[in-house]
Amino acid sequence: MKIAVIGTGYVGLVTGTCFAETGNDVTCVDIDKDKVEKLSSGQITIYEPGLEKIFVRNEKEDRLHFTTSLEEGIKNAKIIFLALPTPPDGDGKADLQYVLGVAKDIGCLLKKDDYKIIIDKSTVPVGTADKVRTAILESAKHSGAGDLEGSFDVVSNPEFLREGVAVDDFMKPNRVVIGTESERAKKLLGELYAPFVRQGNPIIYMDEKSAELTKYAANSFLAAKISFMNEIAQLCEKLGADVDMVRKGIGSDERIGRRFLFPGIGYGGSCFPKDVQALAGSAREINYEFKILEAVMKVNENQKLHLVSKINAWFGNDLKGKKFALWGLAFKPNTDDIREAPALSIIEELLAAGASVTAFDPEAMSNVKRELGKKINYADNQYDALTDADALIIATEWSEFRTPDFIKMTSLLKNKLIFDGRNLFDLKQMEEYGFHYESIGRRVVN
Numbered sequence: 001m002k003i004a005v006i007g008t009g010y011v012g013l014v015t016g017t018c019f020a021e022t023g024n025d026v027t028c029v030d031i032d033k034d035k036v037e038k039l040s041s042g043q044i045t046i047y048e049p050g051l052e053k054i055f056v057r058n059e060k061e062d063r064l065h066f067t068t069s070l071e072e073g074i075k076n077a078k079i080i081f082l083a084l085p086t087p088p089d090g091d092g093k094a095d096l097q098y099v100l101g102v103a104k105d106i107g108c109l110l111k112k113d114d115y116k117i118i119i120d121k122s123t124v125p126v127g128t129a130d131k132v133r134t135a136i137l138e139s140a141k142h143s144g145a146g147d148l149e150g151s152f153d154v155v156s157n158p159e160f161l162r163e164g165v166a167v168d169d170f171m172k173p174n175r176v177v178i179g180t181e182s183e184r185a186k187k188l189l190g191e192l193y194a195p196f197v198r199q200g201n202p203i204i205y206m207d208e209k210s211a212e213l214t215k216y217a218a219n220s221f222l223a224a225k226i227s228f229m230n231e232i233a234q235l236c237e238k239l240g241a242d243v244d245m246v247r248k249g250i251g252s253d254e255r256i257g258r259r260f261l262f263p264g265i266g267y268g269g270s271c272f273p274k275d276v277q278a279l280a281g282s283a284r285e286i287n288y289e290f291k292i293l294e295a296v297m298k299v300n301e302n303q304k305l306h307l308v309s310k311i312n313a314w315f316g317n318d319l320k321g322k323k324f325a326l327w328g329l330a331f332k333p334n335t336d337d338i339r340e341a342p343a344l345s346i347i348e349e350l351l352a353a354g355a356s357v358t359a360f361d362p363e364a365m366s367n368v369k370r371e372l373g374k375k376i377n378y379a380d381n382q383y384d385a386l387t388d389a390d391a392l393i394i395a396t397e398w399s400e401f402r403t404p405d406f407i408k409m410t411s412l413l414k415n416k417l418i419f420d421g422r423n424l425f426d427l428k429q430m431e432e433y434g435f436h437y438e439s440i441g442r443r444v445v446n
């Protein structure tokens with residue numbers, strides 16, 4: 001099938017590459033000229049495990065193309081995916097300017113007898129498919145293409161991939177949600193997605209609005225799980241319980257499940273913070289107060305700085321001149337994405353208090369350099385960051401941080417002091433190596 005993907009970021013590039021991998025002819029469109037130039041010359045623009053290999057193969061085999069021209073991109077495409085940004089607007093609601101802007105442009109390019117499906121893959125509020133349809137119809141009328149009613153369908157097909165395992169998630173999704181009442185669209189999309197659900201995971205067809213809400217409900221529920229565990233961790237610290245034990249104790253209940261029960265320094269990334277905000281904002285707009293979500297956001301904001309409170313308490317609220325090593329900048333492991341990364345909030349607080357930071361992250365350093373420049377120092381590896389540091393702070397649970405050389409760490413750090421926002425280390429082990437070790441929801445090793 002001939003496919004266009006508009007927006008070639010984390011979702012668009014994975015979507016385009018994975019559809020090419022199953023034999024489709026894919027053209028990805030982006031307004032960012034540099035990005036398109038790089039991608040066209042075989043250079044991948046994001047770090048995502050497993051992506052580069054299939055990206056290179058499909059480009060070589062001429063199934064994956066890149067352009068800045070929307071017209072060229074959609075000319076022969078039967079299916080057009082919109083994988084465009086939907087950042088929060090001033091009120092926290094999803095800003096639809098990119099999605100509706102492209103919908104308008106598409107309206108000027110569609111033709112009466114050339115049926116196409118336009119798919120919202122971006123995370124968008126309930127009612128967006130209607131807005132996209134209207135934007136296309138109106139701009140078609142204004143551009144002289146006439147009434148295009150019946151010449152296209154707009155479908156909601158939210159994306160559930162997780163950065164860090166995006167290729168696996170896309171190739172073997174737990175489910176594919178398709179929101180449309182159009183039988184023609186259902187048939188074509190069923191064929192397109194068939195190779196991805198061969199193991200029996202479902203394609204769930206529903207109406208557009210339910211599909212749009214499903215995505216927000218999924219992310220908000222997961223964010224709620226994280227905030228809930230962060231509150232349990234706070235209680236553990238105050239009551240002398242161990243959150244790891246509580247986590248194991250509740251996670252073995254099938255109704256609860258083992259996943260997403262890890263406390264930490266708050267959820268970040270480009271999705272959870274904005275999607276929770278957007279759903280709460282949409283609810284407010286219709287005079288419904290989504291009380292749980294308001295609390296989820298509040299808890300998360302507090303949790304992001306919980307580790308800094310511990311650091312402040314240890315240093316008597318005087319961080320001036322202190323030097324901190326920071327392991328991890330990405331909002332989670334296996335990605336270079338730093339959008340809304342808790343590490344950045346921690347850095348901001350430390351710098352404001354007069355401390356300095358030397359950071360290391362396996363993949364996210366160049367993105368942080370672009371944002372923070374010389375405000376912090378960047379180490380070549382995790383150990384170099386430790387030289388003469390007053391303490392180590394851990395903000396991302398990269399695998400390579402899990403079993404470090406503790407003896408070497410001891411010799412490099414000025415103090416044997418670790419503040420771990422991801423509970424990477426065993427408490428007994430910390431005792432044996434003689435560290436003062438503070439983590440989340442567990443006793444302090446002193």
Ligand SMILES: NC(=O)c1ccc[n+]([C@@H]2O[C@H](COP(=O)([O-])OP(=O)(O)OC[C@H]3O[C@@H](n4cnc5c(N)ncnc54)[C@H](O)[C@@H]3O)[C@@H](O)[C@H]2O)c1
Binds near residue numbers: 124
């Ligand atoms: N990142 C994730 O893990 C994830 C997962 C599921 C869903 N989503 C949703 O998918 C959508 C895209 O997210 P993302 O992380 O891929 O964003 P992104 O910022 O990485 O990528 C968006 C791309 O769109 C391009 N773009 C902007 N305006 C354009 C235009 N007019 N024409 C063509 N290209 C244009 C940008 O240059 C950029 O390359 C969002 O709605 C997001 O909530 C993201």
